[in-house]
Amino acid sequence: MQSSIRESVRNMAGYMPGEQLNTPDIVKLNTNENPYPASPRVLEAIRAALTGDRLRKYPEPTGQTFRRAAGRVLGIDPECILIGNGSDDILTILTRTFVPEGGLLVSPTPSYILYKTLADIQGARFQTVPFTPEWTLPTPWPVSDAHLTFLANPNSPTGTALGEVAVTRLAQEIRGPLVLDEAYGDFAEWNGLGLIGKVPNLIVTRSFSKYYSLAGIRFGFGIADPATVRELIKVKDSYNCNVLTLAAATAAMEDQSYYADVRAKIMATRGRMTATLTELGFEITPSQANFVWCRRTDRPVYPLYEALKQRGILVRYMNYAGFGDGLRISVGTDPEIDRLFTALRAIL
Numbered sequence: 001m002q003s004s005i006r007e008s009v010r011n012m013a014g015y016m017p018g019e020q021l022n023t024p025d026i027v028k029l030n031t032n033e034n035p036y037p038a039s040p041r042v043l044e045a046i047r048a049a050l051t052g053d054r055l056r057k058y059p060e061p062t063g064q065t066f067r068r069a070a071g072r073v074l075g076i077d078p079e080c081i082l083i084g085n086g087s088d089d090i091l092t093i094l095t096r097t098f099v100p101e102g103g104l105l106v107s108p109t110p111s112y113i114l115y116k117t118l119a120d121i122q123g124a125r126f127q128t129v130p131f132t133p134e135w136t137l138p139t140p141w142p143v144s145d146a147h148l149t150f151l152a153n154p155n156s157p158t159g160t161a162l163g164e165v166a167v168t169r170l171a172q173e174i175r176g177p178l179v180l181d182e183a184y185g186d187f188a189e190w191n192g193l194g195l196i197g198k199v200p201n202l203i204v205t206r207s208f209s210k211y212y213s214l215a216g217i218r219f220g221f222g223i224a225d226p227a228t229v230r231e232l233i234k235v236k237d238s239y240n241c242n243v244l245t246l247a248a249a250t251a252a253m254e255d256q257s258y259y260a261d262v263r264a265k266i267m268a269t270r271g272r273m274t275a276t277l278t279e280l281g282f283e284i285t286p287s288q289a290n291f292v293w294c295r296r297t298d299r300p301v302y303p304l305y306e307a308l309k310q311r312g313i314l315v316r317y318m319n320y321a322g323f324g325d326g327l328r329i330s331v332g333t334d335p336e337i338d339r340l341f342t343a344l345r346a347i348l
């Protein structure tokens, strides 16, 4: 059997998701979930979807109800929206649509490591372009012939974000589509939605796993011009989002005021984290997301990751060739972050 497996699959390492320890008293700050619950309306919508015979029947293939709701809330044409089983599903659909076998996928580094996995599965080449020391893009951008370019904005693990001028310039410098991965876009000062229709090769992706507190439900969506979305729909699984997911996502999208309050709490806690972690000797890049990237020059950080884990606090250790390592710490609730501070003070 092994010899029948495509060489590109046999040779790849496979994406390594963050640890999902589900011990009840663990403080989980490693995969950027929202520490607050989803809107109560989400649970109501899921309960309502469980009644009658909605589970017996197939869901809406393109998620028309969600598309109309999101179109209304975001002020965009529903035909511009592509639904996905998490935004990772959207990234997969984009790769399958645009990148031929042997093709080229490009992303800045350090960034989201799934992009390389997507290239590997596709049998495509993956090339990275280092961020500048100020976490901006080099100009001119050195690779213009990519079949697809991924830009996480805000970026993970750094939390840094580029603005309209830099994003527009990059889109103009490349031949293929630019995918603006806005998994954290709802937390940022600026996002690229307003450029859809103006910058012809731009595609934006959004996740419900972070801002909308629904990592377990698996939902994300893409935004592109309607003609492109029609092509992408051909590539996706016919029923890639289930009835419960679509009900939950629609209810969450329609409860913007609830999430604006959650966002304000997260921003306030992120401010406390930035101040206290700096005081404790970490170098923090200014974050526009729901996590902070913490580095140290005076001591290795891997032992800190281990010592925190021993105390029941899980953060993400990341190491990037050419950039060194660091801890990516998600913004938790205030009591969780107080536990983090107490543990760090004891360890350091």
Ligand SMILES: *Cc1c(COP(=O)(O)O)cnc(C)c1O
Pocket: 085, 086, 087, 088, 089, 112, 152, 156, 181, 183, 206, 207, 208, 209, 215, 219, 220
């Ligand atoms: C979390 C994350 C995603 C994936 O989100 P899902 O909707 O859970 O699939 C995509 N891109 C980046 C940069 C992320 O951090």
